[in-house]
Amino acid sequence: MGGTPTDLKLIDENGRRIDGRLPEEMRPLKIEAGVLKRADGSAYVEWGNNKVMAAVYGPRECHPRHLQNPERALVQCHYNMASFSVDDRKRPGPDRRSHEISKIISEALTNVVFTEYFPRTSIDVYIEVLQANAGTRCAGLTAASVALADAGVPMRDLVASCAAGKVADTVVVDLNKEEDNFGNADIPVGYVPRTGEIVLLQMDGDLSQEQFEKGLGMAVEACKKVSVLQRDALKRRYAAKADEGAEPTEIREGA
Amino acid sequence: MGKDVVADLKRDYISKLLANGARVDGRRFDEQRPLTIETNYIGSAEGSARVRLGATDVVVGVKLIMGEPFPDTPNTGVLTTNAELIPMASDTFEGGPPDQESIEVARVIDRGIREGHAVDMAKLCIVPGKEVWIMFVDVHVLDYDGNLFDAANIAANAAFKTAIVPAKRAGKGEDYPLPVQHQPISLTAVKIDGKILVDPTHDEERVADARLTVATIENGNLCAMQKGLNGAFTIDEVFKVVDLSRRIGAEVRAKL
Amino acid sequence: MQTSDSKESPREIVVPGDLLAISSKNAGPGTYSEGGKIFASQLGIKHVRPDSISVVPLAGQYIPYRGDLVVGKIVDIGASNWLVDINSPYPAPLHVNEVPWRVEFGETGRFMSIGDIVLIKVVGVDERKRIQVSMQEHGLRKLSGGMVIEVSPSKVPRVIGKNGSMIQMLKNETGCRIYVGQNGRIWVDGELDNIVLAVKAIRMIEDEAHSLGLTEKVKQFLEQNSRRGA
Numbered sequence: 001m002g003g004t005p006t007d008l009k010l011i012d013e014n015g016r017r018i019d020g021r022l023p024e025e026m027r028p029l030k031i032e033a034g035v036l037k038r039a040d041g042s043a044y045v046e047w048g049n050n051k052v053m054a055a056v057y058g059p060r061e062c063h064p065r066h067l068q069n070p071e072r073a074l075v076q077c078h079y080n081m082a083s084f085s086v087d088d089r090k091r092p093g094p095d096r097r098s099h100e101i102s103k104i105i106s107e108a109l110t111n112v113v114f115t116e117y118f119p120r121t122s123i124d125v126y127i128e129v130l131q132a133n134a135g136t137r138c139a140g141l142t143a144a145s146v147a148l149a150d151a152g153v154p155m156r157d158l159v160a161s162c163a164a165g166k167v168a169d170t171v172v173v174d175l176n177k178e179e180d181n182f183g184n185a186d187i188p189v190g191y192v193p194r195t196g197e198i199v200l201l202q203m204d205g206d207l208s209q210e211q212f213e214k215g216l217g218m219a220v221e222a223c224k225k226v227s228v229l230q231r232d233a234l235k236r237r238y239a240a241k242a243d244e245g246a247e248p249t250e251i252r253e254g255a
Numbered sequence: 256m257g258k259d260v261v262a263d264l265k266r267d268y269i270s271k272l273l274a275n276g277a278r279v280d281g282r283r284f285d286e287q288r289p290l291t292i293e294t295n296y297i298g299s300a301e302g303s304a305r306v307r308l309g310a311t312d313v314v315v316g317v318k319l320i321m322g323e324p325f326p327d328t329p330n331t332g333v334l335t336t337n338a339e340l341i342p343m344a345s346d347t348f349e350g351g352p353p354d355q356e357s358i359e360v361a362r363v364i365d366r367g368i369r370e371g372h373a374v375d376m377a378k379l380c381i382v383p384g385k386e387v388w389i390m391f392v393d394v395h396v397l398d399y400d401g402n403l404f405d406a407a408n409i410a411a412n413a414a415f416k417t418a419i420v421p422a423k424r425a426g427k428g429e430d431y432p433l434p435v436q437h438q439p440i441s442l443t444a445v446k447i448d449g450k451i452l453v454d455p456t457h458d459e460e461r462v463a464d465a466r467l468t469v470a471t472i473e474n475g476n477l478c479a480m481q482k483g484l485n486g487a488f489t490i491d492e493v494f495k496v497v498d499l500s501r502r503i504g505a506e507v508r509a510k511l
Numbered sequence: 512m513q514t515s516d517s518k519e520s521p522r523e524i525v526v527p528g529d530l531l532a533i534s535s536k537n538a539g540p541g542t543y544s545e546g547g548k549i550f551a552s553q554l555g556i557k558h559v560r561p562d563s564i565s566v567v568p569l570a571g572q573y574i575p576y577r578g579d580l581v582v583g584k585i586v587d588i589g590a591s592n593w594l595v596d597i598n599s600p601y602p603a604p605l606h607v608n609e610v611p612w613r614v615e616f617g618e619t620g621r622f623m624s625i626g627d628i629v630l631i632k633v634v635g636v637d638e639r640k641r642i643q644v645s646m647q648e649h650g651l652r653k654l655s656g657g658m659v660i661e662v663s664p665s666k667v668p669r670v671i672g673k674n675g676s677m678i679q680m681l682k683n684e685t686g687c688r689i690y691v692g693q694n695g696r697i698w699v700d701g702e703l704d705n706i707v708l709a710v711k712a713i714r715m716i717e718d719e720a721h722s723l724g725l726t727e728k729v730k731q732f733l734e735q736n737s738r739r740g741a
Contacts, residue, residue, distance in 0.1 A: 036398040037310040038345050038457075041570065049298060053397060055343040059572055059600045070639060078350060080341065083393045084300040084316025092339055092393070093352065112527075114543070114552060118574070119639050121600040126343035128397070130314060131297050149527050152571025152665060154552040156543065157528030194528045194550070231526045234554055238524050238569055238721065268658045268710075271703050 008182060010168040018179065023172040026162065026222050031142070031233040033150045039126075041151025043233065045143040048176055049133035054143035056151040059121035073118035077106040077125040079140055085132045101137045102127075108141060108161075108190040108199040114154040123153060134180035138163050138188050141200060146230050150237070156192070158230050159199055162222035163188040164215035166207060171214045173222045187215050191223035266462040273450050280309075280456065287442075287454040287503055290510060292409065294417045302418020302433060306410035309456065310400035312344075315392060315410035317418045317433070321425050322389040324380065332379025332387045336365035338394040338407065345399035345457075363441070363481045364394060364407050367470035371439020371478035373415055378434040381427055388420060390433075401457040404468045404481075408441040413511055439478045440507045441470035442500035451492055453499055467493065469500035473508065522721070524569075525551040531564050541566025556721070569721070573599045573664035573694040575642050579633040582659060582692035583644070585625050590617045595629060598661070598694040601640050605631060609645040611652075628654040628698060630690055654690070657700030660710055662717045664695035669720045670713060677716065677726060684733035685709040708736055 010018055017023070027048030036042035039055035046052075062068045079101040083090045094102075109125065125147065127140035138161040145158040165175040167183035175186055185207045190200025207215065269279060278284065288309030297303035300316035324333060338361035340348045353361070368374070379388040392414075394407040418433035445455040445463035452459060460466070464486030470479040477497065482488065488496075525531065529551040531542060538544040541553040542565055551557070555566035575581070575597065583595035583603060591614075592604045607614040614622055623629070630651050635643035646652065662670060670691050671678050682689055687701035687709045699709050712729055719725055 036312070036343075037400060038398055039343065040572065051297070053343065057342075057346055059574075060346075061600050061602075078342070082297075082314070082316065082339070082395045083337065083391065084297055084303065084318050084395075086299055089318040089320060089391050089393075092337060118600060124342070126341065128341060128343055128395070130395070131299050133299075149554045150570060152553060152555075152568050154541070154543075155527040156550070156552065158526065231529070234526045235524045265658070265660075268660075268706070272707070275703060277707075 008178065010179060010182060011170050015170075017167070017172060017176075019176055021172075023170055024218055024221070026174040026225065027176065029226065029229055031146060031229050033146050033233045033237045039147070039151075041147045041149070041153070043143045043146035043150060045139045045146075047135065047139045047142075048174070049131060050129070050136055050139045051131040052136060052139040052143050053128045053130060054140065054147040055126045055128075056123065056144075056147045056153065057126075058123040058151070059118040059153070060124070062120060062122035067122070068120045069115075071119050072115040073113065073121045073123050075106050075110040075113055075115065075123045075125065077102045077109065077127065077144065079105060079127045079129070079137070081129040081132060081136070085129045101140070104200055104202070105137065105141050105144060105190075108159050109144060109148065111197075111199045112145075112156045112159055112192060113148065114156070117154055123148070134175050134177040135163050135188070137161075137200075138174075138190075141190050142226055142230060146233055149234055157194040158227060159190050159192060160223040160227040160230060161188065161190045161200060162219050162226055164219035164222070166205065166211060166215065171211050171218060173218045185211070185215070187212070187219060189216065189219040189223060191220055191227075193224055193227045196220075265458050269459065269462055270448050273448055273452075278452065279458065284450060284452050285499055285503075287405075287506075288456075290409065290507065292413045292510060294413050300414075301421055302414040302416075304410045304413035304417075306406050306413065308402060308406040308409070308454065310398055311402060311406045312396075312398035313403065313406045313410050314395045314397060315407060315414045316395070317411075317414045318391040318393070319379075319388045319418075319420055319433075320391070321381065321386055321427075324384065324387040329384035330380050331376040332374075333389040334365065334369055334374070334376065334392070335389060336361045336368065336392040336394070336411075338364065338396070338403075340396050340399070340403070344396040348396075348399065359481075359483070360403050360407065361394065363404050363468055363479070364392070364411060366479040366481070367408050367439045367441050368392065368411055371470055371472050372437050373412065373435060373439055375434040375436045379420070399457060401455045401460045402443050404443045405441050405454060408439075408470065409507055409511075412438050412440065416511060437472045438508050438511060439470045439472050440500075440504035441468050441479070442496070442503050443468040444496045444499060445484075446486055446488060446492065451495055451499075453503065467496045469497050471497075471501050471504045475501045523557040524555070525557045525566055526554055527552055531557060531566075532559075534564075537563035539563040539565025541568055567668075568665045570663065571665050573597070575599050575601065575603070575633045575636050575640075575694070577633055577636050579693040580690075581631060581633060581644070581694040582654070582690060582696035582698050583629050583631055583694075584659075585623055585627045585629065588619050588623075588625060590619065593619060593623055595631065595644060597631075597633075597642075597644070597692075598664070598696055599642075601642050603631075603633070603642040603644045605629070605644050605646060609634070609643075609647055611647055623653055628657075628659060630654055630692070630698070654698050654700075657688070657698050658706065659696050659698050660713065662695050662697065662713060664693070666717050666720045667691060667693055667695055669725065670697065670716050672726060677729065680726070680730060680733070681709055681712055684730075684737050685712070708733065711736075
């Protein structure tokens with residue numbers, strides 16, 4: 001969180017933000033499921049000026065073998081930023097930041113996946129940030145949940161994610177790049193709508209307790225909206241075909 | 256493991272069909288897959304394109320940053336090409352530092368651009384011997400169904416066409432379009448059971464005996480080639496691929 | 512809209528976490544229950560029966576169950592077993608006691624080698640997903656010639672069809688020999704033209720797995736393209 005340049009007004013006299021949004025207003029969010037051929041499941045998210053792709057392979061044999069858990073599947077997320085995704089070209093390959101993000105997203109997803117169904121396997125989740133404009137970990141986690149469901153992985157719910165933060169002493173949701181660079185705080189949140197639980201939480205900056213409570217509440221409300229779009233994306237992928245109806249399918253019993 | 260196993264099993268089927276003059280996806284031997292080009296795809300890049308060649312899906316981003324020229328070419332900009340064959344795109348790609356495969360892809364793309372003089376690198380010199388533009392061409396593969404060479408080559412050419420040199424941001428005058436002068440387009444063909452097939456799918460690549468990539472420019476001249484895999488081509492086969500490259504290259508150029 | 516040949520309508524697509532029912536019904540495959548409520552655990556189509564509720568998955572890897580017929584490929588040979596890839600996250604060792612021949616210790620390679628295609632049955636899966644397979648029942652064997660194609664395991668029930676109707680039609684119309692593994696691998700053998708036709712029909716089933724009147728569509732396609740008897 002840097003200092004604000006004097007000529008940059010993050011909140012105007014009408015309470016509008018630098019891109020015209022109100023404090024509780026999210027950037028436009030578009031989600032598409034099943035966008036890649038080779039992966040077992042995939043999703044594409046355009047969120048404001050973020051463009052993020054997620055792909056899932058698995059459950060599959062876990063390599064390296066020493067990572068295998070005899071009782072559960074291992075959810076392994078790999079978050080990566082394309083070198084052209086930011087203004088100053090990023091050196092290709094993982095850095096400390098992407099390792100940390102991969103770890104917390106893996107943990108958030110593990111919470112909802114029925115890992116006990118697939119002992120000794122690995123479920124690999126790849127998140128590629130093609131264009132970054134603040135909030136890529138939230139966009140990545142949102143896309144990854146959809147990709148997991150698209151791959152047919154059994155889960156308790158889809159994790160929805162959105163950040164809240166503080167700019168010019170005002171609590172807002174879904175910070176854009178200017179707000180992230182020059183605001184006072186950022187709180188990315190991963191949320192499980194069905195249980196109301198938090199599975200990803202970070203914070204940096206400066207917040208009073210009241211501001212934090214308000215921010216978390218706003219992030220959760222935003223996550224609920226994200227969840228609706230996630231579910232819609234998955235249903236849309238099959239809706240056209242299923243609307244025509246289908247013949248009854250034999251199901252294997254006794255799973 | 257699963258998908259690799261099945262690819263091996265397909266060899267027989269691919270061969271039997273080829274003997275009857277057919278490809279698995281119904282294409283003619285000299286037919287490229289459907290091509291779609293979306294330019295200005297990445298806002299954070301100075302130039303970009305997303306190209307789909309069949310189910311192969313690549314994004315190329317061009318970034319220009321200021322730096323020093325090489326001592327032996329003080330009056331020209333610097334071209335750096337990099338390819339990321341990320342595990343998202345295929346279970347045959349692995350994470351970690353670039354392996355031989357991604358280095359070969361990057362170098363073949365680079366050769367086409369460089370030797371075909373796609374960009375007038377002399378115009379990317381700011382102060383001779385001191386300051387030039389370094390042009391990074393980054394190939395990011397999202398979905399891999401064969402023939403990265405051509406998909407990435409086409410994406411690079413498309414990205415150049417809309418790229419802007421960000422001179423203003425660097426305090427070096429007004430922005431200007433990237434000085435594009437040629438469009439070197441590559442065509443890749445493989446040889447399977449003595450048949451020459453252009454634009455191979457992943458399955459075809461896996462069973463191919465030999466591969467040849469030929470890049471040509473507008474006047475039909477050749478600017479870069481790469482032969483790959485363990486098999487061999489006859490001289491007539493090489494000439495045939497050159498002919499195909501000139502013809503299909505012109506068709507692709509018309510779509511840019 | 513005509514839904515006469517559909518048992519329940521409309522077809523409801525559900526997503527993990529969707530509430531399916533508040534009831535004492537059994538939570539079937541693709542669902543889980545919590546606090547007296549049943550939720551979807553997989554992307555799929557909701558399927559209600561008098562005593563249970565389940566989700567027919569629209570995607571997913573092949574997970575072996577006892578009794579599954581699968582098409583596998585030998586990927587390694589040990590002294591007393593063959594290791595078979597069955598398109599699942601779990602390797603499947605085929606022990607010498609589970610084949611129809613008497614095989615001495617260390618003689619496995621004389622009977623089957625790496626790359627061979629086998630039709631086998633899953634006879635055991637424990638809670639750690641350790642798999643046992645067998646080739647001893649009638650009809651199980653090494654498959655010679657032919658070719659193998661792969662479909663999404665979630666589409667296998669459609670390729671087989673109700674009471675095997677779809678697969679029987681495919682066999683009749685193309686004259687091919689076809690084995691469909693629960694693991695999404697399908698072995699086809701016959702004249703090349705007929706194999707091509709069968710593969711096209713299977714791809715059609717895969718693409719339109721959940722559309723109405725699929726059997727009729729596939730039948731028309733096969734009749735129009737079949738050269739048998741011509």
